[in-house]
Amino acid sequence: MASATATAKPKRGGGGREEDPRGPRPSRFRWLPGSRLGRLIIALNVLGLAILIAGALVLNELRQGLVNARIDSLTTQGELMAAIIDQAATVGEPTPAMDPSNASLALQMLANPKAQRARLFDAQGQPIADSDVVADRVEQRALPPARPRGGQGLSLPRRVRPQGAVAEEARAALRREVGKALLGQHVAGLRRDEDGRRVVSVSIPIQNVQQILGVLTLEANDVDQIIAREREALIPFILIAMAVSLSSSLLLTRLIAQPVRRLARAADRVRLAGARAISLPxxxxxxxxxxxxxxxxxxxxxxxxxxxxxxxxxxxxxxxxxxxxxxxxxxxxxxxxxxxxxxxxxxxxxxxxxxxxxxxxxxxxxxxxxxxxxxxxxDNPKPVDLEKLIGDIVGLYQATAKPGEVSVRFVRPTGPESVIVLGREGSLGQVFRNLIDNARSFSPPGGVVEVAVQHGAGRVLATVSDSGPGIPEENLETVFERFYTSRPKGAAFGGNSGLGLSIARQIVEAHGGALKAQNRVVDGQVIGAVFLLILPEVKT
Known part of the structure; x- marks a missing residue:
């Protein structure tokens, strides 16, 4: 990788990177396979999945929904049981009261000790009946492990119901709940029982007309079991999600990280091994x-x-x-x-x-x-008035001309519209100066170099013509090569460097145009050469 080879560079001045004397630093994810980018992809995918799993296991919303559903269920059962107990155990005229024996019998017939615990209280909040007692329910607890040999014998189990602060707090919470119910309110919520377990509890007043005869309390401690079962049901989906995430991470590593590493190594070969180009077909x-x-x-x-x-x-x-x-x-x-x-x-x-x-x-x-x-x-290209540019250049040649030298003439385009191209004025001026100097060097004394401009159909055609011997057909393209200086007989040696036409073509092509060479032929005779410069026109 590029990062690996960069650390091997010798110390350089001028802000260059220096080699770490402690050696390359170990990656935080070195135990994961693949490159650093691949390890990062895997780590980020696993991290996101871990956050998703943690959120699913918390189950806050599910737990609250289960609690609300359990409260609704207990409330419905409690209201029905309270109505039946009211009908079966109410005695006394004109002041009604609840018969404890009939109420206990009714509670024994209606309660389901396996699903919830039901308790009955009189109008003073004193307990009358308990479904756990009525059903002769016996709580089972696992014995603690035996003490090592040589100890004091088996460890005795603690009391069935702890008598510490937890039990006292649970009884106080129950008394508060029953007290609210005796005021005619339906009370529901979560609290702890005497064993410290979390229970869903509802307390419903048993009411005959306006007289409150007692309170029925229903408790269910199966919320934690329901949530545990929900978590167990999520385990297959979690395993599938982990497998999919890990597979996608490995696939991304293969499709992205490894190709990027290959590109970095190929770039290092170009930089260090002297290769000229990257080739990864x-x-x-x-x-x-x-x-x-x-x-x-x-x-x-x-x-x-x-x-x-x-x-x-x-x-x-x-x-x-x-x-x-x-x-x-x-x-x-x-x-x-x-x-x-x-x-x-x-x-x-x-x-x-x-x-x-x-x-x-x-x-x-x-x-x-x-x-x-x-x-x-x-230089940024700008609109250039080509007619004005050529006119200024030709005017300079005309102003400095000496008797007997080759003259330069400009044939201006017809029409009122300006000839505008997008380019760099200095570079385009160099093109026309090179073409005019080349044409003058090949023209005989007293000859004429003619510069003309035409435009239309979205392009500009400029021509520079001379009256020299022309260009051999096999050299119409060769004249644009660097240092090509083929001269006709009698021409001064060393008058040209052979770079003028090469520079001119390079500038024209950089402007999106083309530069060509042709011969001027009349009646089968070559009377000179002409250079054609084609540029895209800009409409004003």
């Missing part, structure tokens, strides 16, 4: 974001590789082109001391002057070519 075939990323990285590294090849080729061409005038200069300087004839020395000095000018032109054009990419990427 299997990932590039994927129809997802990782496939897009892989294809983009492959295209990016391929473009960088091509740029590096171009730079290497350019450096080799520059070395070759500069070596020629330097060799000529060295030969002329070495010969200069051996020549005493003034005319020969004068010719040799002219050669030295021409070589120096040629070298100066080469260095200037090489500098322009090397800065071209940076200038094109730094």
């Amino acid at each position: 299997d990932l590039a075939k994927r129809d997802d974001e990782l496939g897009d990323l892989t294809r983009s990285l492959e295209d990016m590294t391929q473009a960088l590789s091509e740029r590096m090849d171009a730079i290497e080729s350019f450096a080799a061409d520059v070395a070759h082109e500069i070596k020629n005038p330097l060799t000529s200069l060295r030969s002329a300087v070495e010969t200069l001391d051996l020549i005493t004839e003034p005319a020969a020395r004068e010719r040799l000095l002219r050669i030295l002057k021409n070589d120096v000018q040629r070298l100066d032109r080469l260095v200037t054009d090489i500098s322009n070519a090397s800065r071209l990419d940076a200038e094109l990427s730094r």
